[in-house]
Amino acid sequence: MTKDKIRKLTPFQQRWHNIIFEADTPAGRLFDILLLIAILLSVVVVMMESVAPLQLKYERLFTTLEWMFTIVFTIEYLFRVWCSYRPKAYILSFYGLIDLLCILPTYVEFVFGGAHFLLTIRILRLMRIFRIFKLVPFLNESKQLALALEHSRRKIAVFLFFILLLTVVLGSVMYVIESSYNSGFTSIPVSVYWAVVTLTTVGYGDIAPVTPLGQAFSALIMIMGYAIIAVPTGIVTVEMSRLKNESEVDNRICPHCMREGHDSNADYCKFCGSKL
C-alpha cells in the first residue's frame, strides 16, 4: 500500500468526499444508490447489446447509452481522485483499480474491436453493496469466508500445482492412446484440456474417449478424481472449522484458579465459581 501523506481538502472537496466515499449522510446514501442503479443498468445495456436481434434493432440507442454511462463513470472516477484524502492510495487500491478498469474498455474499443463487452466487469463494483447498506453481518461473513480461503491459500496452491502436473501427464497418455482413432484428441494441449474437464467432473463430452483402452484409462482417471475432489473440500472445511472455533473461544483466565477455556458468555469461572 502506498503511504502518501494525507493531504488537506478544501471544505468543498470535503463535502464531495462525504458524498462520494461515505454512505452516512442522506446525500452520500442517495449517491451510492444512484451509482448502484447506474452500474446495474450499464451492465444490462452491454449484455443486451451482445444479443444479435436486439443489437440490430437498437444499435444506436445502445451505443449512446454506453457512451453516456462511460462518461458518467469517468467523471465519477476523476471526482473520486480529486476529493480523495490520499489520491495515490485510492488509485492503487483494489476498488480504485476496479473503478478504472470499468471505464477503460469503451476507450480500448477503438484499438481492439469487441473490447467494450468487457464493460460487464462493472458488475464487480456491486461488491460495495454490503458497505452501502450497512449489512454488517454479511460483511463479517464475507470476511470470514475470505479468511478461510486466505489461510488455505498455500495448501490450495500446492494442490493446484500437482493437479497441473497430473493433467499434463494424463493428457499426454490419453493423446498417445486415442489420437489415431478419435477426432477429438487432436493435440496434447487439447488432451490436457480434456484431462482438466474430466478430473474436475465437469465432463462436457465435446471430447470423449472411444477406444476400449482409452475408456478404461478414463474410468481410472475419474475414480482417481473422486478422491482428488475431496482434497480442496477437506482443506477449506478444516480451515473454516478452525476459524469458527477460534472466534468462539474466550482467552480470559480465572483470577482465582487461573484456568482458561471459558465461553465468551461466561460471567463466572466454571471450575471454581469465582467472578471472571
Next chain:
Amino acid sequence: MTKDKIRKLTPFQQRWHNIIFEADTPAGRLFDILLLIAILLSVVVVMMESVAPLQLKYERLFTTLEWMFTIVFTIEYLFRVWCSYRPKAYILSFYGLIDLLCILPTYVEFVFGGAHFLLTIRILRLMRIFRIFKLVPFLNESKQLALALEHSRRKIAVFLFFILLLTVVLGSVMYVIESSYNSGFTSIPVSVYWAVVTLTTVGYGDIAPVTPLGQAFSALIMIMGYAIIAVPTGIVTVEMSRLKNESEVDNRICPHCMREGHDSNADYCKFCGSKL
C-alpha cells in the same frame, strides 16, 4: 404469523377439525392416508398426461380425473378453512399456501394454456408424511438439516452473490474470446449461462469452447471451480458439526439463575457462580 384470535368451533366443526388436521384418531388417520393416496394419484395423472402417446389415447379420462381431483382438493381446502381454529393463520401458513397453490393451476389453465402441468406441485403436500406417520426421528433429522441450512444462510447468500458477479465477468470474457469462432456463445447472457454450467461442474456440453485460448481459459475456470465448490460444503459441514456438538451439550439447568448451556465439565454455573 398473523395473530388472529382463536375462534370457537361448533362441536360439528371440532369433529371435522380432528379428522382433517389431526392424525390421532382412526378417522383422522384414515383421512390423511386417503389424502396422501389422492395426492400421489393426481400427480401421476398429470405426469402421464404430459406423455404424448398416452395423452392421445386417454385424453378424456385424464381431463376428467384431473377435474375430479381438483374439485376434491378444493372442497378439502374450503373444509380446512371452515373448521380451522384460526382460519387466517391457516391460509397464510406455509402448508396453507401450498394447499391453495395445489388447486389453482387447473383454474389458471383457462387463461394460460399448459399451466395445469404445474399441478405436480401437489407433490409438496407429501411433506406431511412425516407428521402423519409419526416418524418423529425423521422429523427431528429434517429439523436439524433445516437448522444447519438456516444458520449458514447468510454465508451461502454472500457466497452465491460472489458467484453471480464472477459468472457475469467470466461469461463476458469468454464471449469476447469465443463468439467469433463458436456458434455456441451467441450472446453474453448465454455465455453467463455457460459459466454457471461450468463452475458448478454440471458441464452439459451444449456449449463448449473451441478456440485454444478459450479452452485454456475454461480449464482455468474449472480448476478455480475446484476450490470454489469446496466453500459451500465447508460452510454446511462446519454448521452441522457445531449443531451436533451443541445438541450433545449438557442439559443441566442452574438451580439458582435457571439458565442453561453449561459445558459438560462445568462444576459451577458460569452465569451466577452458584454450584450446579
Next chain:
Amino acid sequence: MTKDKIRKLTPFQQRWHNIIFEADTPAGRLFDILLLIAILLSVVVVMMESVAPLQLKYERLFTTLEWMFTIVFTIEYLFRVWCSYRPKAYILSFYGLIDLLCILPTYVEFVFGGAHFLLTIRILRLMRIFRIFKLVPFLNESKQLALALEHSRRKIAVFLFFILLLTVVLGSVMYVIESSYNSGFTSIPVSVYWAVVTLTTVGYGDIAPVTPLGQAFSALIMIMGYAIIAVPTGIVTVEMSRLKNESEVDNRICPHCMREGHDSNADYCKFCGSKL
C-alpha cells in the same frame, strides 16, 4: 435373523464346513482362492460375451464356459447349505442370498432372454476377499465406513425425499417453460430425469434448455444444487468425525480425582498424576 437350532454335523460334513466356510486351514484357503479366481473368470466371460465381435467368434465357447461356471457354483451352493451348521440362517443371510442370486440368471435366461448378463452380479462375491486374506485393518475400515453411512441413514433418507419432491416440481416447471421449443423435454417424467441429471451435477447434455427463460431457470437450479450437494457431504463428514472421536476416547476414570477424558495410551491421570 432366523434362530434355527445349531444342528449336528457328521465329521465328514464338518471337514467340508472347514474347507468351505473357513479360511484357516490350507485346504480352506486354497478353496477360497480357487473360488475367487473362478468368480473373476466367470465375470470376465460374461463381459466378453456382451462384446459383439467376440460373441460372434466364440459363441459356443462362451455358452459352454458359462454353463460350466453356473454348474460349479450351483454345486458349491448346495454344498454350503448341506454342510452349514444352520442351513436356514445361511440361506437367508446377506452372503447366502448373493450366492443364490449369482446362479439364478443362467436358469432365468430360459424365460427372459438377456438375463444371463446379470451374472456379473457374481462380482459381489469378491467382498469375501477381505475375510479370506485376513485383511483385518481393511475389514475395520469398511465396517467404519458402513457405520458412518448407517448412522447418517435417516438424515440421508430425509434429504433424498426432499430431493425427490424438488426434482418433480423443478422438472414440471422446466417442462412448461421448454416443451414447446425444445425437442428434449418431451414429457414431465423426462423433465424430472433432466432435473436429477442437473441437480446432481452429472449434466449429460442429452437434454439441455434452449430458451432464454429455461437457461436462466436452469442456472438458478444449478447454483441451488451447489448448496444442496454440500448437504450429504456435511452429513457424512460429521458422522465420520464423531465415530473417529468416539473410538479414540477412553472411558477410564481416575481412581484418585475421579476425572475422565484420558487418552487411550495414558497410564497416569493427567490431572492429578495418580496411576490409572
Next chain:
Amino acid sequence: MTKDKIRKLTPFQQRWHNIIFEADTPAGRLFDILLLIAILLSVVVVMMESVAPLQLKYERLFTTLEWMFTIVFTIEYLFRVWCSYRPKAYILSFYGLIDLLCILPTYVEFVFGGAHFLLTIRILRLMRIFRIFKLVPFLNESKQLALALEHSRRKIAVFLFFILLLTVVLGSVMYVIESSYNSGFTSIPVSVYWAVVTLTTVGYGDIAPVTPLGQAFSALIMIMGYAIIAVPTGIVTVEMSRLKNESEVDNRICPHCMREGHDSNADYCKFCGSKL
C-alpha cells in the same frame, strides 16, 4: 530403500555433487534453475509437436530440439549417477526413477511410434521446484496433504473397491435394460464405463439412457452417487482435521520419561505420572 554403503567421492565428484544435488551454492542454484527452464522448454516442444499445423511447418526443428534435450538430460542423468554418494539408492529413488523415465521415450520411439509424446512426463521433474527455491512452507503443506491422503489410504482403497463392484453390477443392469434400444450401450464393459462416468458425476453424455426404464434407473444411480460422493470427502476431511489437531498438540516433553504427545490441559505426564 537399498542400503548400499556411502562411497567416497573424489573432490572433483564432490564439487559436481554439490552443483547437481544441492541448491545452496550459487553454482548449484544456477544449475537447478537452468534445469527447470530446460524441462519446461522440452515439455513445450513436445506439446507443440503434437499440434498438426505446427508439426507440418517445423518438423525438423522439433526433432532436433527433442533430441538435443534428450541428450542433455541423458548426460545429466549419467552425471547424477556418477557423482552420487549412493548410486544405487539414487537410481531406485522416486526422483531417480522419474529422471530415467524422462529420457526413455525418445529411445523407445524407435520401437513404438508415438511414444515420444510421453516425454511430457518430464513435467513431473518440476516437483523439485519447492526444494530448489527453499519454499519451506509449501513443502510442509504438501507433506501434510500427502500425510492426510496416506492416512486415509486404506479407507479410500476399501471405498474404491466397493465402487468397482458397484459399477460392474450397475453397468450390467443398464446393459440389459438399454442395449436393444440404444446405440451407446454396446457391451457390458462400455456400460461399466458409463456407470463410472455417471457415478463420478462427470457425465460426458457420449452415452446416455434413452428408454424410460433406463432413465429412471439412471436417476436412481445419480441420486445414490450424491450420497456416495460424500464418502471420500468425509474421509479426507476427518483425516485432515485430525492432523491439524495433532499438530496443535502440546510439544512439551516429560522431564522424567522424555515422552511427548501430552494434551495441552495436562499437568502431569500421562506415561509416568511426574509433573510436567
